[in-house]
Amino acid sequence: MRITKLHLSNFRNYMDETIEPGDGVNLFVGPNGQGKSAILEAAYVLTTSKSHRTAKDSDLIRIGSDWARILAEVDRVEREEVILELTLSRNEKKTVRINRVKHEKVGDIVGQLNTVIFSSADLEMVKSDPSHRRRFMNLEISQVSPQYIYALGRYKRVLEQRNSVLKEAKFGSVNMKALEVWDEQLVNYGSIMIEKRMVFLRRLSEMAEPIYSRLAGGSEVMEADYHPSFELGDPKSIEEIKEIFHKAVINARENDLARRTTTRGPHRDDISFKVNGMEVRSFGSQGQQRSVALAVKLAEIELLEDMIGETPVALLDDVGAELDEYRRQQVFDLVVGRCQALVTATSLRELPEQVVELSQVFNVSAGTVEKT
Amino acid sequence: MYYAKPLAKLVGELEKLPGIGPKSAQRLAFHILRSSEEESRRLVDAIADVKTHIKMCPVCFNFTDKDTCDICRDPKRDRSILCVVAEPRDLVAMEKTNEYKGLYHVLGGVISPMDGVGPEMLKIRELLARFKQDEIKEVIIATNPTIEGDATAMYLADLLKKTFGTDIKVSRIAHGMPVGGDLDYADQATLIQALEWRREM
Numbered sequence: 296m297r298i299t300k301l302h303l304s305n306f307r308n309y310m311d312e313t314i315e316p317g318d319g320v321n322l323f324v325g326p327n328g329q330g331k332s333a334i335l336e337a338a339y340v341l342t343t344s345k346s347h348r349t350a351k352d353s354d355l356i357r358i359g360s361d362w363a364r365i366l367a368e369v370d371r372v373e374r375e376e377v378i379l380e381l382t383l384s385r386n387e388k389k390t391v392r393i394n395r396v397k398h399e400k401v402g403d404i405v406g407q408l409n410t411v412i413f414s415s416a417d418l419e420m421v422k423s424d425p426s427h428r429r430r431f432m433n434l435e436i437s438q439v440s441p442q443y444i445y446a447l448g449r450y451k452r453v454l455e456q457r458n459s460v461l462k463e464a465k466f467g468s469v470n471m472k473a474l475e476v477w478d479e480q481l482v483n484y485g486s487i488m489i490e491k492r493m494v495f496l497r498r499l500s501e502m503a504e505p506i507y508s509r510l511a512g513g514s515e516v517m518e519a520d521y522h523p524s525f526e527l528g529d530p531k532s533i534e535e536i537k538e539i540f541h542k543a544v545i546n547a548r549e550n551d552l553a554r555r556t557t558t559r560g561p562h563r564d565d566i567s568f569k570v571n572g573m574e575v576r577s578f579g580s581q582g583q584q585r586s587v588a589l590a591v592k593l594a595e596i597e598l599l600e601d602m603i604g605e606t607p608v609a610l611l612d613d614v615g616a617e618l619d620e621y622r623r624q625q626v627f628d629l630v631v632g633r634c635q636a637l638v639t640a641t642s643l644r645e646l647p648e649q650v651v652e653l654s655q656v657f658n659v660s661a662g663t664v665e666k667t
Numbered sequence: 668m669y670y671a672k673p674l675a676k677l678v679g680e681l682e683k684l685p686g687i688g689p690k691s692a693q694r695l696a697f698h699i700l701r702s703s704e705e706e707s708r709r710l711v712d713a714i715a716d717v718k719t720h721i722k723m724c725p726v727c728f729n730f731t732d733k734d735t736c737d738i739c740r741d742p743k744r745d746r747s748i749l750c751v752v753a754e755p756r757d758l759v760a761m762e763k764t765n766e767y768k769g770l771y772h773v774l775g776g777v778i779s780p781m782d783g784v785g786p787e788m789l790k791i792r793e794l795l796a797r798f799k800q801d802e803i804k805e806v807i808i809a810t811n812p813t814i815e816g817d818a819t820a821m822y823l824a825d826l827l828k829k830t831f832g833t834d835i836k837v838s839r840i841a842h843g844m845p846v847g848g849d850l851d852y853a854d855q856a857t858l859i860q861a862l863e864w865r866r867e868m
Contacts, residue, residue, distance in 0.1 A: 400854065441855035448856075452814045459780035472825070473785055476778065476818040 296409055296605050297635040298338060300368040305360040307333035308662040315666075317655035320627075320636045324643055325659035331639035334664070335412065335610040337365045338637060341379050342410045343434055344391070344401045352383050361385045369408050372605040379407055402444055405437050409607035411595045413626070415617055417588040422576060425565040432566070435595060436491050439602045446487035453480045454557055461555045478544050481560060486536045488561040489523060496521040496566060498601075503587075503594035507570075510586040510625055517570045517587055524563035589622055593629050609636040615645030623647065674700065726797070728773040728790050729755050738762075738771060745769045747804040751794065751823060753777050753816065757809060769807075772797065777815040778822060786822055794823075795830060805836040812842040812860060841866075 298316055303309040308330045323331045332348070336355075339347050346355060356363040362384045369377050380392040381404065390397060391404045398404070420427045436443045457477035500519040507517035525543035530536045540559070547559045568575045568587050575587050599607045609630045614623055627650045630636050643651050656667045670678060674696060681692035699707055723729070724736035731737070738744060748769030752758050758771050774789040797803065808823055810816035824837050843861025844853060853861070 398854075400856075403854065442859055445856045445859050449814055456780050456814065456818070463780060463783075463785075470785065470787075472822065473778070473780070476822045476825075477780075479821055480814060480817060 320654040414612040450484040507590035
């Protein structure tokens with residue numbers, strides 16, 4: 296999969312800029328604050344409909360403008376070429392066009408352009424609280440499964456409704472029936488999410504393991520385990536997941552009522568990354584944490600390739616500053632010649648020479664991009 | 668103050684209506700102001716009439732200007748089938764099909780704890796009471812395929828089965844592909860639902 300054209304209008308510090316990336320590695324070089332990361336961010340927004348750097352869409356609109364637009368032409372091997380367009384506005388809801396056709400749901404854009412982003416947030420994913428890891432699962436699985444997007448949207452709403460029942464319960468005895476109607480839907484949509492997450496993590500773990508060994512150079516073994524919020528065992532089917540999840544919800548009812556919130560379900564899931572059997576979040580060194588984060592991202596490229604039948608676009612944000620020379624080399628070894636890559640760097644010296652030779656270089660300066 | 672006081676009052680009242688923003692309210696107010704005495708009188712009367720003459724049918728809770736609504740009194744209607752809808756507008760939609768010949772029951776909403784609506788606030792007790800007098804054999808639940816519509820349908824189906832066992836047939840209207848719709852153009856959520864609700868052939 297390749298982005299053949301990226302057009303930014305009033306996006307971040309860009310007024311009106313067209314970028315035509317090449318098939319291989321594209322280096323965006325310039326001092327900080329010139330708009331290098333914004334190019335990668337634009338591609339990411341078209342992937343997920345949201346930014347990875349800010350929760351506020353208004354941050355993406357150029358100061359002095361009321362709207363911003365990102366347009367990309369994407370060349371795909373397995374599916375026909377597609378034109379994606381996302382418009383942000385300070386006053387109205389954001390809108391999405393796919394091949395010039397306006398879509399009611401912004402989420403419809405998810406899955407059209409597949410990307411894997413490497414940034415400083417990856418380390419956070421390994422080190423920080425579980426919400427980062429759930430967000431990672433949601434974003435990545437959504438890229439390949441419309442059913443997951445559907446289940447996730449419905450699950451969130453059911454959870455809100457069920458928690459409202461639990462909050463109200465303090466004013467008197469709770470109507471058990473009123474809770475049960477939400478239990479059933481919680482289990483239905485939640486089980487779809489759990490099943491997809493299990494499969495995703497099992498495969499990600501398989502693919503990350505050899506990559507980690509290469510990064511860590513030797514005897515260390517990494518794994519990524521799925522940690523549901525209740526004892527799940529090893530279910531063989533979605534029906535079995537539903538059954539076990541339903542029992543867990545019933546068993547937790549008193550606890551839920553006492554805490555006035557839903558304590559079981561995929562909204563409380565976590566991933567446990569281990570190296571040689573030890574939890575890397577608590578016991579890993581900084582270096583191990585970095586390697587795990589990187590291995591997971593590189594594995595994602597392989598996993599996406601396997602699932603959609605072609606390589607995603609790799610977005611490498613400032614890997615020069617983030618990674619040491621050895622890890623950097625490993626990343627480029629895996630990416631060069633395989634995926635289209637958009638890479639930012641403050642200087643060409645940060646990058647391996649062989650990579651620079653093979654790359655298309657763009658100079659980025661104050662919201663303008665020039666091919667060299 | 669942009670408007671003279673009575674005009675400001677009218678704009679203010681119109682703004683409270685659903686779907687009417689300040690701009691529309693202003694346009695409507697100026698339109699009313701310019702209209703003839705007779706025209707505006709008719710609007711005032713129509714609003715007053717609705718408030719004095721329209722009430723809820725005590726049987727099905729649809730709006731009516733009679734003691735019992737036209738549908739509930741119609742002898743040609745099939746009294747063995749009851750269609751349960753959330754709002755009066757859903758009943759109108761069903762009636763427009765000209766296909767359904769049974770009776771209705773309007774719940775007056777759907778269960779939504781977030782909005783403070785529990786089952787006890789819907790006309791569910793009244794629904795159960797209807798089984799004592801009428802010869803209802805079948806109930807069709809026609810709530811929307813939203814999270815809340817689904818929860819309400821589940822709640823009702825469960826309650827009806829517990830109360831009447833197999834004496835009464837309970838069903839839910841199907842959801843999925845629109846008639847004449849292209850698979851190609853259906854959004855993914857619709858297709859997933861159509862798959863979920865598929866039927867054997």
